Amino acid sequence: MPSRITDASVEAMLTREKALFLQRNPKSRALSEETAQNWLRGVPMHWMVDWGTPFPLFIAKAKGVDLTDADGNPYVDFCLGDTGAMFGHSPKALAATLREASEDGFTTMLPSPDAAVVGRLLAERFGLPYWQVTATASDANRSVLRWCRAITGRKKILVFNGCYHGAVDETFVGLDNGKQRPDPALIGEPRDLNELTKVVEFNDIPALEAALAPGDVACVLAEPVMTNIGMVLPDEGYHDALRRITRATQTLLVIDETHCMSSGPGGYSRANGLDPDAIVLGKPIAGGVPAAVYGFSDKAAARIRDYLSGRAPGHSGIGTTLAGSKLQLALMRTMLETYFTEEAFAPLIGLARRLEKGIADVIIKYGAPWHVVRVGARVEFMCSPDRPRNGGEAGRVIHRPIDMAVHHYLLNRGVVITPFHNMMLICPATTEAHVEALIQGLDHCLAELV
Structure with missing residues (x-):
């Protein structure tokens, strides 16, 4: 006390x-x-x-x-939908787009002309060239984990103690007196999440090195600043070490920017020169209307193409019917053009x-x-x-x-x-x-x- x-x-x-x-x-x-x-x-x-x-x-x-x-x-x-309304509730430009877009259809299962513009703006703002749309950041994180496991052939992921990445089951693992255990608050999960997830403390470089050394982790999923258990800043040099160790162990690095997008028009990663293999953007990307995106680097995207070239067509388990809708793309275009700028x-x-x-x-x-x-x-x-x-x-x-x-x-x-x-x-x-x-x-x- x-x-x-x-x-x-x-x-x-x-x-x-x-x-x-x-x-x-x-x-x-x-x-x-x-x-x-x-x-x-x-x-x-x-x-x-x-x-x-x-x-x-x-x-x-x-x-x-x-x-x-x-x-x-x-x-x-000052809560602003816990970042969902990061640029305010019903900002003028977004409200105008919503009114206009409502007359031209919401979802078609086909791309709209805005897709070309939104893809270019995402690449310019956040530095990664290849993107996909989901309904929520939880969906985006789940999709990224699936892709990372597919292209690495590894089942496990690594997260940090006290993290939050939405409703992604395998991220609900923490440390209790130094012992790893699934979050007791998680409802209805039928698996032992310890088989899928490793967890270490943020800023602990030796623990990170030890966890990744066996070469069985597909990706590290991390916020650049922990934001759901108070705000925990990275130590000086920590992100350099995280990138070095993940590369040395051929582990993909995924940065979840859903909260840290408040750092600037390219999120924390662009503002601080991070170089992730994938990025997840949620909540405010469409002004609070359900939408999120995830992006991959050139190298990661090339691995995805190689993986898909040898795979029979069928259900991927990635993507939902309403993802990538005409409405989402129209709203994301307005947000990226109007609000994700240095001037704003x-x-x-x-x-x-x-x-x-x-x-x-x-x-x-x-x-x-x-x-x-x-x-x-x-x-x-x-x-x-x-x-x-x-x-x-x-x-x-x-x-x-x-x-x-x-x-x-x-x-x-x-x-x-x-x-x-x-x-x-x-x-x-x-x-x-x-x-x-x-x-x-x-x-x-x-x-x-x-």
Whole structure:
């Protein structure tokens, strides 16, 4: 427990803020009771109850960074769909494309003229020449793993402890006191995932070398910065070592940029000179409408062509009917042309720096044993004085009661941050006044906790 924030103060804040939430949101409460009659756990997707509030907050309208709930309460949104709406809700250019595209058909199982433009833009922005479309980043990760296993002839993959790559079963493996085990929260998986997956700590070069040395791993699947267990930055030189070791062991390197796309118009990989064999892009690539893509290097694509040349035609197990639709391509074109540009990103990153400094100033002001970190337009604070170097360290320092207290406090004062951790995004609709509102809200929250 942080030295200057007591269990009693956290519990008192949670009790007070939950009571205020009940008072503010009678219509959301009524809707929650109604939806519970027909939806599992009372929501269309079960993690919608993971905000920790007494019942879900029902959102009636979202535009830019402005949310309005069913009771008419306004909010400034720094969660932005946990990156799905990274450029704001219903950005003007995307909304216009959606209206126009809706008149010309949604899906045809054939490419549209936008395919040529989107492919070129993806190659220009993210540096890999060959791409495929899926409905979600989970689908993209699953597809990439299948291709990697096919062209290497190896069954195993390697992930990092505390990672998250969507709903990909074999990535739900972690370390418990140094022993590898499947995540006990994973539902209904019939296999022993230890047979398919190796897991090591992020930033641990000797562990990575030892795990890849036998030559039985098809690919390493990694976020360039761990983002789902707090934000864990790579040590200096770590990505160089990761690339060197994967090449030495003929292991493919897959970078999942789904969250780190906030680093710039070419994601973290282009901003930091990474050279992966494959990249996965999800959530914001079509502005929050279900779409994702994955890309391969020239060498990886050549191996795929060689593999397919000797394979009988039939079901590949890769791809779904609605992937690569006309609508997806139209929206991705608009996002890539309008928002994934240096001009669009520059003010976002500048404002994110202001938010980072403002939070750091609040932490210093109250002597709170916290820290703040930023990657591009993405900012996060964690309730520990030192930055964790890996998922194991991050998991041990996460303080759920404090996080919940802060989330409830800000939510009741019209500020939304990501519920699963303390992540905040800056989008084109975010203003300095919005940033100041968040900083002031955190200042007042810490004043009460301390």
